[in-house]
Structure formats: structure tokens, C-alpha cells
Amino acid sequence: MRKLAVITSGTKGIGRATVERFLKEGFDIVTCARSAEDLLKLKEELTSDAEGEVFTRPTDMSKKAEVLAFADYVKSIGRPVDMLLNNTGIFFPGSIHEEEDGNLEKMIETNLYSAYHLTRALVGGMKERKQGHIFTTGSIAGFTAYPNGGSYAISKFALLGFTKCLREEMKEHGVRVTSILPGATYTASWEGVELPESRFMKAEDIADAIFACHALSRQTVVEEIVLRPQLGDI
Numbered sequence: 001m002r003k004l005a006v007i008t009s010g011t012k013g014i015g016r017a018t019v020e021r022f023l024k025e026g027f028d029i030v031t032c033a034r035s036a037e038d039l040l041k042l043k044e045e046l047t048s049d050a051e052g053e054v055f056t057r058p059t060d061m062s063k064k065a066e067v068l069a070f071a072d073y074v075k076s077i078g079r080p081v082d083m084l085l086n087n088t089g090i091f092f093p094g095s096i097h098e099e100e101d102g103n104l105e106k107m108i109e110t111n112l113y114s115a116y117h118l119t120r121a122l123v124g125g126m127k128e129r130k131q132g133h134i135f136t137t138g139s140i141a142g143f144t145a146y147p148n149g150g151s152y153a154i155s156k157f158a159l160l161g162f163t164k165c166l167r168e169e170m171k172e173h174g175v176r177v178t179s180i181l182p183g184a185t186y187t188a189s190w191e192g193v194e195l196p197e198s199r200f201m202k203a204e205d206i207a208d209a210i211f212a213c214h215a216l217s218r219q220t221v222v223e224e225i226v227l228r229p230q231l232g233d234i
Contacts, residue, residue, distance in 0.1 A: 013187030
């Protein structure tokens, strides 16, 4: 039986690239996004001429009830989860003292709470089997303060703290935990920026790094991996 990877927000950017990489490597995929149309398009494009199955469910990961409903959908498939990538995130630029009211709540709910609730809902099966791998898509903004980072940086600092704590808790249960901390990656978040695409990292490179971490033996865990464009941060 093919292994099962759960990847949130899998229709674009790093999520889409990771879905494609793990599908290519023999995994079946469960993914979600807010747009049912985007999910249908993803499934049609990836399963038309490839082995493997892509399970999808429209989900707003900023809402706890929908996160838990997605977790129930994953469980209903009736197969163990080998890999979970908490990849959902949004970004609104702005300084803490001037940003729009509500930015912090929106980004904490999406960037942190989505990972917290989904992990809690799915980690039990991994603990029982004493195997599995949980990733979070963090950011260099999660450990480096910079102007105009505002609530985005706050949410990513919190996500890194969550991942570090989870790593310590899962040691005795045989579950690996890895924080992916990329710099500027060419995704929809950077649309409209007047910089050449070559100045950014490729989403496929992040997906390759995630798979490389997962492919190591169960005796070894990459706790954190920092990736930056060759010319440095933007």
C-alpha cells in the first residue's frame, strides 16, 4: 500500500510543489484549500497520467471547526498518516504600531492555530504506531526580527516555538518533527513585486528539501532547516 501524506494548502506554491514531489515518490496525498475549484483542478492535473490518489476537501484552515472537519476527513480514509505538512499561511505586511487592526488575529488563527489543531487531531495515530513525521512551514521571519514584519513575524515566531515544543514531546514516541524555515520563495505571495524570478528560491527546491528530510532513516531527524536565496534575504 502507498504511504499517505497530508499537506495543507496544497494547490499553490510550496504546498503544490510538495504535493507533486511526494506523489511522484509513491505517496497518496490528502490536501485542502479554500477553493473547491482549485482543488478539483489540482486533482485532475495530477492524477490524469500518474499513479496514486489525491484526496481533497475544501477547508478554511483559519477556522477551528473546519480544521477539525478536515482531520475527520483524513481519518475517514482509514489509513495511517506517514507525513503531515502544516503548510497553511497568510501574510499581511505592516508594522506593529501601524498595521490594520485585526491583522494579528487573522495571522495567528491561520499561521499558528491551524497547525496546532490539525496536529493535535492527527498525532495520536503516529504515537500509537511510534512513527510518522510532522513538518511546519515556518519562515526566516520566525527567528529574525525585521521592520514591517509586524504580526506575520509574531505568528511565525510562535509557530517555531510550537514546533520546538512538539519536537521535545515526540522524541519518546518515535515521531519526527521538522521546522522548514525558508526565505523568499517565488509564490503567489510575491506577485506584483518588481524583482526578477531568479532572485527568489523555487518552491520545488523547498519541496525537495522536505522530501530529503523525510527520506532519512527513522534514527535521524532534521530539527530545523533554513533556506535562503543565494543572494540573501529580500
